[in-house]
Amino acid sequence: MLLPKRFRKRVTARISPISIDECIPTRSESIWQRPDVRIAVIVLVVITLLAIFAPLVAPYDPDLQNFRNRNKPPTLDHLCGTDYYGRDVLSRVIYGARVSLAIGFLATAFAMLIGVTLGVSAGFLGGRLELVVMRFVDVMMAIPMIITGLLMVAALGSGFQTLIVAIGISMTPRLIRLARAPVLVIKQREYIQAARALGLPNRIIIFSHIIPQVVPPLIVIATLQVCHAIVIEASISFLGLGIQPPMSSWGGLLKEGLRNLPSAPWISLTAGVVLTITVIVLNILGDALRDSLDPRLRGRIRAQ
Amino acid sequence: MTKYILLRVVYLFLTAFAVLTIVFFALRVLPGDPVYAVLGGEAPPEIVEQTRHELGFDRPLYEQFAIYLSSFIQGDLGVSLQSKRPVAEMIAMMLPHTVLLALAAIATGLIIGVPLGVMAAVKRNGWFDSLSRIIGVSFIATPPFFVAIILLLVFGFWIGAFPIVGAGEWNQPWDILHALILPALALGIPKAAHMMRFTRSYMLEVLNEDYIRTARAKGLRERVVVFTHALKNALIPVVTILGNQLGQVIGGAVLIETVFTRPGMGRLVVEAISGRDFPVVQGTIVVFSFFVATSNMLVDLAYGLIDPRVRYR
Numbered sequence: 001m002l003l004p005k006r007f008r009k010r011v012t013a014r015i016s017p018i019s020i021d022e023c024i025p026t027r028s029e030s031i032w033q034r035p036d037v038r039i040a041v042i043v044l045v046v047i048t049l050l051a052i053f054a055p056l057v058a059p060y061d062p063d064l065q066n067f068r069n070r071n072k073p074p075t076l077d078h079l080c081g082t083d084y085y086g087r088d089v090l091s092r093v094i095y096g097a098r099v100s101l102a103i104g105f106l107a108t109a110f111a112m113l114i115g116v117t118l119g120v121s122a123g124f125l126g127g128r129l130e131l132v133v134m135r136f137v138d139v140m141m142a143i144p145m146i147i148t149g150l151l152m153v154a155a156l157g158s159g160f161q162t163l164i165v166a167i168g169i170s171m172t173p174r175l176i177r178l179a180r181a182p183v184l185v186i187k188q189r190e191y192i193q194a195a196r197a198l199g200l201p202n203r204i205i206i207f208s209h210i211i212p213q214v215v216p217p218l219i220v221i222a223t224l225q226v227c228h229a230i231v232i233e234a235s236i237s238f239l240g241l242g243i244q245p246p247m248s249s250w251g252g253l254l255k256e257g258l259r260n261l262p263s264a265p266w267i268s269l270t271a272g273v274v275l276t277i278t279v280i281v282l283n284i285l286g287d288a289l290r291d292s293l294d295p296r297l298r299g300r301i302r303a304q
Numbered sequence: 305m306t307k308y309i310l311l312r313v314v315y316l317f318l319t320a321f322a323v324l325t326i327v328f329f330a331l332r333v334l335p336g337d338p339v340y341a342v343l344g345g346e347a348p349p350e351i352v353e354q355t356r357h358e359l360g361f362d363r364p365l366y367e368q369f370a371i372y373l374s375s376f377i378q379g380d381l382g383v384s385l386q387s388k389r390p391v392a393e394m395i396a397m398m399l400p401h402t403v404l405l406a407l408a409a410i411a412t413g414l415i416i417g418v419p420l421g422v423m424a425a426v427k428r429n430g431w432f433d434s435l436s437r438i439i440g441v442s443f444i445a446t447p448p449f450f451v452a453i454i455l456l457l458v459f460g461f462w463i464g465a466f467p468i469v470g471a472g473e474w475n476q477p478w479d480i481l482h483a484l485i486l487p488a489l490a491l492g493i494p495k496a497a498h499m500m501r502f503t504r505s506y507m508l509e510v511l512n513e514d515y516i517r518t519a520r521a522k523g524l525r526e527r528v529v530v531f532t533h534a535l536k537n538a539l540i541p542v543v544t545i546l547g548n549q550l551g552q553v554i555g556g557a558v559l560i561e562t563v564f565t566r567p568g569m570g571r572l573v574v575e576a577i578s579g580r581d582f583p584v585v586q587g588t589i590v591v592f593s594f595f596v597a598t599s600n601m602l603v604d605l606a607y608g609l610i611d612p613r614v615r616y617r
Contacts, residue, residue: 135322139322139326142319142323142551142594142596142597142600143592144592144596145555146556147573147589150558150574151327151331151577151585151589154580155331234447235558238562239558239562239574240578241574241577241578257453261453261456261461262457262461268450268457269454272450272454276447279445279447280442282445
């Protein structure tokens, strides 16, 4: 089939694997020069520090109840107001950051681990393994991620560790696809054939030739996945199936705030705004990192 | 083309079958006993055993699966463990609400997103473009359920212009529409940001093409160039992302329905999952994935209709 040249690229772009050439930076332009990236990094660092040093930073004990101070609007004493039990909302949001960030990053790491293992072995070994793994991925992709997450939580029970596993599993299919695609390209290279001709076992080829090339770009792509993980955690906790009270989480605060929405809107608003800022910031960073790795996209950015 | 469609339809059913298999076994292999969910934790052992037998949970797994599958093919999705109502009936009641919400959200996304994207591309680097980029970045990442909470608070509670609970009765179209506006906006606004970005970037690509220069050189009005020459081609890639978006919108509907206390598949599945209502979970997830897979297929087929240059293999 003969298509105009520019179109050929676009039609195949949806099915062709990411070529590794496109993932290797060819120009050393720092994404630091973009102001949005700088702001995003600063905000992310601030949120992370707040989460790490929550006991030092939070103005109150997040679980301290004060029934004389229920559903009070923001004042100088309680910058973001208090909730139904008189607990300080700001402190709860700061402590909630620990849960959200930890689950976001750990779930992504978990998904990376399984995704890379299965994706790389499927791509490199091919054959029946690849067929089974990729069909499985296709099927899993037909179920919305949040539903997979909910199903896993229902099966494993709710709690910090199980949430990491549940969210990690629901993110895995995507990462398997992302990990397999470049392997298909790399395994055609001459040095892989050379390594095979030398009689190196698959294990060595995978660990010394494939993984070092596939994983660094994937880690960058994974930053974009962290914000998905955080949103899914918040969603599951919002539905009441995730982190259970009295432990504080952004999703849980949003749920609690929804129940008291007309009388105490500051609960939902504070948690929601912080969640949204975190996700936006991670999104900006992930986008920028991906652009800097993909010269094709970089051209488009420059054109803008 | 016919062969391709047939293949896709076969594939669609295979996907649904695979989802069903995975969900069925996942629910049973993983811990958690539905019998206790039905009876509560305190039930005496002989009643537990009796209920287990009545529900068929004491049979071997493959036998349970065979029984479930044969009735599934006949359209019988089993009976809810909690409400004792047929699952198919529950889904039939809930599905229209969710489908309506998802379609309304996609429509909102297109109606808001595409024109803004075109404007941003045409007035590239102007103030509108910068503003649209900032709005785009902010809204793309905003979780729809937070947008929903804000809309509910402002337009539901403070202004009081829209209902805060429910979805209306089917025989009152006005009520349905009235209750649909806020949820559709909540789901649609983040989608609009997405579509705006896509439209803008593809419009920019197309506006650089030679045939656009030719069209301008012919002396065509800018409006004609932009809308009939450029937009038509720029929309092709936008259509391809619709399938993907529909899947996400359906996932998002789960939360939106909770915020607005609307009936729908999302509420159904959440309640079923927390109550370990296996038949309802199985039924809803299969319908969900069937819906997502169908929309992906329709989009792929539409791609060929919109763009005659695309050939199917």
